[in-house]
Amino acid sequence: MTVELRPLAPRDLPAVDRIERDSYPTPWSRSMFASELAKPSSICLGAFDAETRELTGYVIASRYVDAWHVMNVAVAREHRRKGMATALLLRLFELTGRGEGRRGYTLEVRVSNDDAIRLYERVGFRRRGIRRGYYTDNREDALVMWKDPVPEAAASA
Ligand SMILES: CC(C)(COP(=O)(O)OP(=O)(O)OC[C@H]1O[C@@H](n2cnc3c(N)ncnc32)[C@H](O)[C@@H]1OP(=O)(O)O)[C@@H](O)C(=O)NCCC(=O)NCCS
Structure with a gap:
């Protein structure tokens, strides 16, 4: 499968919603995603199957004074363990890693979420x-x- 990474648009919200509900015990509401999409200080990236255009995962990050806060990362169950979340995070670092105002990155993750913790450690x-x-x-x-x-x-590079 060829994966395309691009900013999320409002038309992607129903697909985001489906992945979100299947991924978290307490999912974000659609309006929380809509408000992140509308903020100039946020980066909302989607991974899409280049052929079918289907959304396979996303990352949402917000720019704060101290650092970029990674607010949400999720990948559709059937597309996990294919490097999708890694690709999204690496693209985020690429998009935010240039120029004077460069910042570090921070996030919170449930202490029981070993899979996500391993993913985050793998990307630094x-x-x-x-x-x-x-x-x-x-x-x-x-x-x-x-x-x-x-x-x-x-x-x-
Ligand atoms: C966590 C999550 C985003 C990972 O997405 P993914 O696209 O499957 O991750 P990747 O394929 O890029 O995995 C990268 C590495 O992370 C680790 N990892 C990810 N999922 C794992 C799993 N289920 N079991 C063990 N290790 C895992 C592995 O080291 C993996 O590398 P490998 O496949 O070469 O061993 C996905 O499982 C998910 O959506 N979970 C539900 C939502 C969630 O918990 N999000 C994080 C909240 S903070």
Whole structure:
């Protein structure tokens, strides 16, 4: 399958919604995605099957003063373990890794989410701390992870 990475558009929201509901115990609402799409300080990228145009995954990141916050990463169940999330995150680093205002990256992940933690470590995030009871649905702790800004030479390579 050839994968195409491009910014999400409002017309992609029904497909985002389907993946989101199948991926999280407490999914984001469609309006949360719509508001991220509308923010100039957010990057919302989708991975698409180039042939069928089907959405296979997405990443949402928001620019804050301290760092880029990776808010959401999900891949459709049938397309997992094919490097889709890795490709989305690497594209995010590429898009944000240039120029003066370069920032690091941070995210929170459930301490039980071994698959996601492994993914994040593979792309350069490191464990930095725990937020106790961060997830309101089951009071689960969040692992806080950080990644340094991409060196400029690597970003433009
Ligand atoms: C976590 C998630 C986004 C990973 O997406 P993906 O496209 O399957 O990830 P990749 O194929 O890029 O995986 C990269 C690496 O991460 C690790 N990994 C990812 N999923 C894994 C799994 N199910 N079991 C073990 N390791 C896993 C592996 O090291 C993998 O590399 P490998 O396949 O060469 O071994 C996907 O499982 C998902 O959508 N989960 C539900 C939503 C979620 O938990 N998101 C993260 C919230 S913070």
